[in-house]
Amino acid sequence: xxxxxxxxxxxxxxxxxxxxxxxxxxxxxxxxxxxxxxxxxxxxxxxxxxxxxxxxxxxxxxxxxxxxxxxxxxxxxxxxxxxxxxxxxxxxxxxxxxxxxxxxxxxxxxxxxxxxxxxxxxxxxxxxxxxxxxxxxxxxxxxxxxxxxxxxxxxxxxxxxxxxxxxxxxxxxxxxxxxxxxxxxxxxxxxxxxxxxxxxxxxxxxxxxxxxxxxxxxxxxxxxxxxxxxxxxxxxxxxxxxxxxxxxxxxxxxxxxxxxxxx
Amino acid sequence: xxxxxxxxxxxxxxxxxxxxxxxxxxxxxxxxxxxxxxxxxxxxxxxxxxxxxxxxxxxxxxxxxxxxxxxxxxxxxxxxxxxxxxxxxxxxxxxxxxxxxxxxxxxxxxxxxxxxxxxxxxxxxxxxxxxxxxxxxxxxxxxxxxxxxxxxxxxxxxxxxxxxxxxxxxxxxxxxxxxxxxxxxxxxxxxxxxxxxxxxxxxxxxxxxxxxxxxxxxxxxxxxxxxxxxxxxxxxxxxxxxxxxxxxxxxxxxxxxxxxxxxxxxxxxxxxxxxxxxxxxxxxxxxxxxxxxxxxxxxxxxxxxxxxxxxxxxxxxxxxxxxxxxxx
Numbered sequence: 001x002x003x004x005x006x007x008x009x010x011x012x013x014x015x016x017x018x019x020x021x022x023x024x025x026x027x028x029x030x031x032x033x034x035x036x037x038x039x040x041x042x043x044x045x046x047x048x049x050x051x052x053x054x055x056x057x058x059x060x061x062x063x064x065x066x067x068x069x070x071x072x073x074x075x076x077x078x079x080x081x082x083x084x085x086x087x088x089x090x091x092x093x094x095x096x097x098x099x100x101x102x103x104x105x106x107x108x109x110x111x112x113x114x115x116x117x118x119x120x121x122x123x124x125x126x127x128x129x130x131x132x133x134x135x136x137x138x139x140x141x142x143x144x145x146x147x148x149x150x151x152x153x154x155x156x157x158x159x160x161x162x163x164x165x166x167x168x169x170x171x172x173x174x175x176x177x178x179x180x181x182x183x184x185x186x187x188x189x190x191x192x193x194x195x196x197x198x199x200x201x202x203x204x205x206x207x208x209x210x211x212x213x214x215x216x217x218x219x220x221x222x223x224x225x226x227x228x229x230x231x232x233x234x235x236x237x238x239x240x241x242x243x244x245x246x247x248x249x250x251x252x253x254x255x256x257x258x259x260x261x262x263x
Numbered sequence: 264x265x266x267x268x269x270x271x272x273x274x275x276x277x278x279x280x281x282x283x284x285x286x287x288x289x290x291x292x293x294x295x296x297x298x299x300x301x302x303x304x305x306x307x308x309x310x311x312x313x314x315x316x317x318x319x320x321x322x323x324x325x326x327x328x329x330x331x332x333x334x335x336x337x338x339x340x341x342x343x344x345x346x347x348x349x350x351x352x353x354x355x356x357x358x359x360x361x362x363x364x365x366x367x368x369x370x371x372x373x374x375x376x377x378x379x380x381x382x383x384x385x386x387x388x389x390x391x392x393x394x395x396x397x398x399x400x401x402x403x404x405x406x407x408x409x410x411x412x413x414x415x416x417x418x419x420x421x422x423x424x425x426x427x428x429x430x431x432x433x434x435x436x437x438x439x440x441x442x443x444x445x446x447x448x449x450x451x452x453x454x455x456x457x458x459x460x461x462x463x464x465x466x467x468x469x470x471x472x473x474x475x476x477x478x479x480x481x482x483x484x485x486x487x488x489x490x491x492x493x494x495x496x497x498x499x500x501x502x503x504x505x506x507x508x509x510x511x512x513x514x515x516x517x518x519x520x521x522x523x524x525x526x527x528x529x530x531x532x533x534x535x536x537x538x539x540x541x542x543x544x545x546x547x548x549x550x551x552x553x554x555x556x557x558x559x560x561x562x563x564x565x566x567x568x569x570x571x572x573x574x575x576x577x578x579x580x581x582x583x584x585x586x587x588x589x590x591x
Contacts, residue, residue, distance in 0.1 A: 013478075013536075016557060017404055026401065037505075095370065095380060121402055125382055127370030130338075134374035139339065139451040142367040145460075156455070160521055162363050164460045169337075170453040182508035223379035225412040227392060231559055232399070232406040238553055238569030248570045249580035252552060253588050255568060260550040262472070262529040263496075263588060 001055035001149070003046045004106050005079065006116040006129070007039040009063055009070040013121050023228040035070045038117025042179040044186040046115045047078045049149055056080045060105055062090050062098055068202060075197035076189040082202040083109075089207050092219030095125035101217045102128070103135035104210035113155070114176040118143050133176035140176040141169075145183050149173075266299030269326075269354035271345065271369075272317055273362055274307050279316045282360035284428035287320050289384075289421040290358040291432055296389050297356065302326060304348055304441070306341070308334035314438045321434030326352070326441040332448045338368040339451030346375045347443040354416070356394075361420035363520075373418045379411035380418050383539075385425040398422075402538045403561045423520075423543055464523070465499070465515045472498035472529040475518055475545070478505040479534020479555065479574060486511065488578035489533060495585040501525065503541040519544035531581075533574045537562030554578070 011017065012032040020027040035043070046057045059074040061067050062085035071082040085101055093101070106114055114133075119126040126142070133140030145166055146158030153173045158166045160180055189197075207217050214220060241248040241255075256263040270290035272283035287303060294301040305314040306328040314327045328348065332340050349357065349372075357372075359365040361383045373380035384396040385406070392410050396419065400407045411417045467473060474493040480486055493500045501518045502511070518525055519541040526547035533554040535541060538561070545551070546565065553566035554574050563569045570577055 011401070013402055017401055017559070019405070026405070095382075096374070099374070122400060124398075124400055124402070125370075125380070126366050127373070127380055127382055130367070130370035131374045131380075134371045140371065141452070142370075143363055157452075158458075159367070160363065160460075161457070162520060164464070164522065165457055166460055167457050168455040170455060171451070181504070185510065223411060223413055223415075224381060224409050227395060227408040227410060229400060229405045229407045232397075232403070232561065232564065238551075238563045238566035240558075240563070240569040240571065245572055245576035245580040246583075248572065249577060249584045252568055252570065252581065253584040256529065256550070256552075257588060260529075260567060262550045263585070 001050070001053045001113065002109065002111040003050055003055055003057050003113045003115060004109050004111045005039070005043050005046045005057055005059045005074070006102055006114065006132070007043060007059055007061050007070060007074060008036045008117070008120050009033045009061065009067045010036045010120055010122040013037070019229055024226050025229060033066055033069070035073060036117050036120050038119060038179055038181045040186045041181050041183050042115040042117050043074055043077060043079070044184045045147060045179055047187070048184065049113070053149060058083060058109055058111070060102060061085070062101055064091065071202050072197055073189065075200040076193040077187060078193060081200060084202050084204050085210070086204050087206040089214040089220070090218045092222065093217060094222035094224040095127040095131055096223045097217050097221030099128045099131035100135060100221060101207070101210060101212060103132045104212055105205060106132070107136065112174045116176070116178055118178045118180045129176050129178040136174070136176070138174050138176055139171045140178065141171060142178040143180045144177050145180050147177055147183070265353070265355065266297045267352070267354040268294040268297070268299060268301040268356045268358055269349065269352055270301055270303040271357065271359040271365070272303050272305050272313070273360055273364060274305070274310060274313045277310060277312050279313055281428050282362050282423055284431050285423070285426045286358055286360045286421060287317070287322070288428060288431040289426040291321060292426065293356055293358060293387060293419070296387060296394060299355070302352070304328060304345070306333050306344060318436040318438050319433060320436065321432035322436040325436045325438045327438055328441055328443065330445045332445055332450065335450070335454045336364060337450040337452040337454070338371055340448050341368045342372045342375050343448035344443060344445070345372055348441055349376050349416070351441065351443065357416065357418045359420050361422050365420050369418055369420055376416060378416035378418045379413065381409060381411070382420050383422045384419050385422045387419070399539060402536060404536065404559060422539060424546070460514060467499055467501055467518065467523045467525045470499040470525060470527050472496050473501045473525055473527045474498050474531045474533065475501040475503065475535060476506055476533050477503040477535030480506065480511070483511040485575065488575065488582060491582045492531070492578055492585065495582050495589065496529070498529070503535045503538070532562050532566070533578060535562055536560045537565065
């Protein structure tokens with residue numbers, strides 16, 4: 001069973017963000033990048049399934065040169081091969097144009113299952129996997145908290161709903177599964193894995209390799225564009241306490257007693 | 264395609280969900296924005312009562328799609344009927360709530376009808392750039408202003424709580440059956456059931472005080488100061504999702520959209536950035552204290568008191584101060 005995993009490299013959620021001079025995105029200079037959190041869980045799920053069903057995992061990512069690091073890490077964790085959609089034309093896409101490129105790359109892979117994270121920690125469209133499934137004409141499920149591959153070409157899926165409930169259903173394969181963080185416990189790369197990853201192939205693909213025109217991908221193929229980004233101004237904001245830890249703690253306790261009257 | 268808004272309503276137990284009324288309020292506001300009228304579509308099986316409930320709002324029409332194939336939600340059936348409804352009605356904008364159900368099928372619907380998709384809008388306005396939507400990016404640390412860059416239809420999902428259900432204008436709309444071809448509509452899931460996550464829950468909803476910890480705590484072995492503070496305050500321990508996913512606390516301590524909803528008098532959020540998924544579970548708290556090393560963390564926007572710094576220094580200092588105050 002061949003499984004494709006779509007991962008995205010995103011700014012580390014712990015990193016301090018600055019708006020870029022052009023105002024349309026964050027300043028990426030000196031910004032630490034990592035594999036998107038829910039994509040880590042998707043990769044772990046794929047590796048586990050591949051181990052149980054004698055499968056192979058191919059990891060796919062769209063993005064600039066720096067994305068090689070994310071792909072190399074996925075290879076170190078156990079993916080067999082990587083596909084890097086890398087071209088200036090791929091940049092600046094939305095969920096629609098990114099999904100179109102990923103679908104074309106996956107269609108060439110002959111896989112029975114696509115796994116990806118439910119949402120990226122940067123753009124947060126929460127839509128790329130579902131749109132990709134639409135292009136492939138496969139069933140999909142978003143926010144998946146449980147996945148078992150069954151005999152006979154189906155999957156038993158547990159999907160998160162609001163207020164602490166899950167729904168359970170069966171999907172026919174091939175399918176696209178969008179994984180929620182917390183579905184499993186992602187492994188760490190072993191030294192052996194890191195060494196082996198250096199010899200594993202990363203195949204570079206351009207829009208032309210995918211049979212797509214440059215106008216169909218990236219910013220040109222996007223239906224939505226970002227005009228600018230800014231720090232949100234919502235609510236009155238907190239009264240910020242001053243001083244070192246001890247001084248702030250003393251002020252806070254005083255205010256909680258005398259002002260807010262909750263102590 | 265005229266300037267018309269179609270609102271997709273989410274139902275529960277045969278009635279309109281709160282998020283459906285929020286979506287109606289958003290749809291009415293968007294219709295005003297573009298100089299058009301809003302209609303709603305109610306879909307399901309035996310959902311005439313929900314359609315009548317929707318008709319009590321100021322809408323041009325309530326379109327009813329009532330069929331056995333819609334008895335259980337599946338993206339295949341929903342996308343199948345809504346694609347036809349959009350083709351017949353030709354709305355310029357489609358609005359739905361950004362619920363876990365909508366996010367499951369609306370992106371796929373956007374692909375099926377070749378529309379621009381704006382997920383999780385918190386507001387919109389008309390400008391010389393057309394309709395401009397605001398939506399969170401970077402886990403809510405930043406907001407982006409976005410717009411559809413090509414002519415054509417736009418599908419918008421609105422963040423829970425961004426529009427108030429009580430702002431939906433009342434009216435008296437006509438309910439009409441929408442004739443579509445149900446023979447081409449197919450479920451793409453075999454529904455097996457539902458389950459409660461985690462079994463016996465610790466009920467945090469009644470807690471008077473909660474010390475909630477986030478990813479910033481850094482590890483299961485670094486939680487003692489938070490636990491000491493909870494003990495000193497007589498508070499419960501809660502957490503945002505990453506803490507649970509990392510296995511640092513059991514799932515019944517999770518606060519947020521997929522966990523519990525709480526409304527304590529005092530809520531101390533330590534190392535929690537304030538992503539919307541967490542905020543929806545705690546915004547009813549009376550007094551929020553935010554402790555975070557990032558002064559731009561969105562949690563500070565809704566806190567009454569903010570402490571910028573290392574929680575591993577601040578929490579032990581707070582434990583001392585609270586113990587001293589209680590000893591008075």
